[in-house]
Amino acid sequence: MKAMRDVAALAGVSETTVSRVINGSSIVSAVTRKRVERAIRSLRYKPNLVASGLRKKNSLLVGLVVPEAVHFTFATLIQHIHQDCTARGFDVLVGCHGNRPETEERFIEGLIRRHVDGIIFTRVSDESRSLRLLERSKVPMVVIDRAVANERIAHVVVDNRAAGALAARHFAEGGHRRIACITGREKIALCRERLRGFSETLDEYGIGLPAQSVFPGDFKFESGIEGARALLSGRNRASAIWAQNDLMAAGVLKFCAASGIAVPGELSVVGMDNSGLSRMITPALSTVSQPFEEMCTEAVGLLMAAIHGTETYGERRMVEPHLIVRESSAPRRSPA
Amino acid sequence: MKAMRDVAALAGVSETTVSRVINGSSIVSAVTRKRVERAIRSLRYKPNLVASGLRKKNSLLVGLVVPEAVHFTFATLIQHIHQDCTARGFDVLVGCHGNRPETEERFIEGLIRRHVDGIIFTRVSDESRSLRLLERSKVPMVVIDRAVANERIAHVVVDNRAAGALAARHFAEGGHRRIACITGREKIALCRERLRGFSETLDEYGIGLPAQSVFPGDFKFESGIEGARALLSGRNRASAIWAQNDLMAAGVLKFCAASGIAVPGELSVVGMDNSGLSRMITPALSTVSQPFEEMCTEAVGLLMAAIHGTETYGERRMVEPHLIVRESSAPRRSPA
DNA sequence: TTGTAAGCGTTATCAT
C-alpha cells in the first residue's frame, strides 16, 4: 500500500505538504497542489486512517452497542444511527451483547481500547455494569432506549409513560373495562414506566388493573402467546390487551387465531413499536409508535456535541410516541 | 489516558518489557511479570489498539457491508457474523449501502482507508462497482448471499437453484398445476437462479411456467400484494404461489385475507428465508429455509483463512436450503 | 531475561 512518502517523492515535495493538500489545513500554492493531486491519483494513494488517528487522537468511529441485531427495534436503531453517523463522516462499530452483562462489559471495554470517538448504548438492563467503566474512560456517550432516570449520562428515550397512557386511553374511550397488559422484563426500567402510564391512566377512568391482569412477558413472541392464554382463560376474561411490544402483540393475535377468538370483535389488541410486522399481520395491528428516527437523530446529535467538547452529562431528550389505530382494536360492541 | 510509558515507569521496567507481558510474546521472569501486572491494574492501563495496529499492521476489524439493517436476512447476517468474528477477537464495522452502488463504493473505500483486516460483503447487485477496487487493494474479502458465478472472489451462497426446486417439487407433488412465482429484482443473480431451479423442476413434472405466471417483485411486502393481485385475477388463476422471500409471501397472504381467498384451501403459498415473520403470521408460512448460521460460519471461516494468508480466490461454499412446511401450503383439494 | 533504538504513517510545531 502506498504511503504519503511515495506521494511526496513523486510530487517532489515534503510529506508535510502532501498532508496539507489532503487536509486543506493550510495554504498551498495552486501549482504544488495540482502536482500533489496528480501524484495522489496516479499512485491511487489512500490516507491511512489508523496513522492519522493515532496522531490526531481521533478515530472517526462510533461504537453502537445493542442487545441484538435480529430485532425490529435494534435493527432500526442500527439503521438510523448508521445513517446519521456516516453522514457526519463517522463509521459505526456494532456490538451485540445478547442481554448478557459480561458481554456488554467486554464489548464496551474493547471500544475503549479502540479509542472510538463516542458510544451509543442500549444497556442490558438496570443491572448493567458498564457505567462506571465508561464514566472513568471519559468517552463521550449517549444512552438510548433503555435509560434509567436520574443518571448522570446523556440519554434519549421515548416517553414511555405517555406510551402507556395512549394505549390505556384508547381502550378506556372505546368502552373497555376489562383491560390487561403484557409487559417486558421488569429489570428494564422502561417496562415499569410503560406499565405505570398505563395503570395510572386507567385509574383516571376509574378502571382498575388488578395484578392478575398484568402478565410478565419478556418481549418475545412466545410470551405473547402465553400471556394471551393466561389473560383469556377463565371467567371475566379481558376484552382488551396492551402488549408492550409488537412481537408479543403478534403472539396474542396468533393465540386468538388458534383459539377462534375474534379480533377486534371479542378482543382488542394494541402493540408497541410500529414494527414492519404490524402492517403485515392480519388483522393489522394497532400500535403505539416510537419515533425511532427522531430518537436516533437526537442521540447522534447529542453524541456529536459531546465529541466536540460540549458537556452533556445528564442531558435528557424525550420524544413523544403516538397511537396508530389499525384493525386489531375497536370500541367494545355490547355493554359490559 | 494512561500509556505504556506510565506502566513502565511505575513498574520500573522498560516499555518493551511491558509489551512482552501484555502479549506473552517472550519470556519474562515471574517477578517482573507480577510487578508489571500490578502496575497495569493500578493504573487501569488499557492497550491502545490504534497504536499497536499501526505497528503490527492489523486492525482486528472486519468490515461487513450489507444493503440494510432492518431486514430479516441482513439482520441475521449481522448477528451471526458479529458473533463469529467477536469469538475470534475481531470487531465488526457495519455499513449499509441501501442498494445504491455509489454508497457501496464509498463505504468499501472507507474500509480500505481504515485498513480493516477483511471484508464480508453483500453487494448491491450484478452492477456493483466495488469489485476492482477491492481486488486492487488486496484486502481479504468474502462475498455472501449475492454472488455471481465465475468471479475470482471467495463466496458463500445458498444453493438457490435447489431452493427453487424444493418449492416447485412441493407444489407439483401436491397436485398443483397452475403454479406461479413472485421474484426479486432481476439484476440480482440469485433471483434468476431461484427462478431457474423453480422453472426447470416444474418442467420435469411436465408443468409449464408461462411468462404471465412470473411476477417481477422487489423483495418487499408491497410487491407481494401486487403480485398476488396480478396472479390471482382473471380466469385460470394460480393455485400455488412461490414468493422468493417471506416478505412478499406475507404480502400474498395479506392480499388473500383481504380478498377472502382461503389459504391453503384455495391457494398454497410458500416463501423463502424462514424469517421470524413466517411463524408469526396466520396461517403460518411454509418456506424455504436458508441456513444463515452455517453460511456465516463458512464466510467467517473463509475470511479468517484469507487473513492468515491462505489463498481463497474463487473459492465457493454452497450450502443447502430445506423446505419447512407449515400451514400455508397443502395438496390441491379437488382435481384440476 | 531485559533494554535500546528504530519504525509503523500520519500531523503539529517551529523554522525558513
Added chain:
DNA sequence: ATGATAACGCTTACAA
C-alpha cells in the same frame, strides 16, 4: 508557501 523534525503509543530487531 514549504520543509525539517518530533511526536502519537506501540512492537520488533538487535544488543547486552
